[in-house]
Amino acid sequence: MNILQVYKFPHPLLKLKSRLVTRFDGRLKQLAQDMLTTMYKERGVGLAAVQVGKPQRLLVMDLTNDLPREQGSTLRREPRIYVNPELLHTEGEITTREGCLSVEGYTTDIRRASRVIVRYQDTGGRLMKETLEGLAAVCLQHEMDHLEGRLFIDRLSPVKSRMVKKRLSRQARPA
16 A cells, blocks of 8 residues: 655645546546554545545545554554545534644634435445445545645635635645
């Protein structure tokens, strides 16, 4: 498994709308596995392909990656891979503190749907449907925003979003 580069704000790649995946082959499976490996290393719970320089509709998640681990722990991983995901239904509301592997050093409260129904394909191209609630629903929506070229900081009020982006851009400049 390879560790991939995670692109950081304000890299322009993060604003790209991702294209549909049409080839379900070994390269897709390898990319998904490399994304999971990268996500685990970075201690994230989700990662979209565009964040690693591949603007295609692919995302991975594993909510167990955020759980505390004790020395010698055998906590099982629960990786999920979503290809060409689309939300069929959203309901409820939940506000959670969000951060992002592509937006270093900033977290904020974001309001999202608390329950979603998603249709997607697996890496073999089979059509799947799943209902997610709570943190899983939030994580999926966050990663799907990436597929549309949208960051969680884009969900802030226009004034706050501009302030945060300006501050993060200054921090990203080389000294």
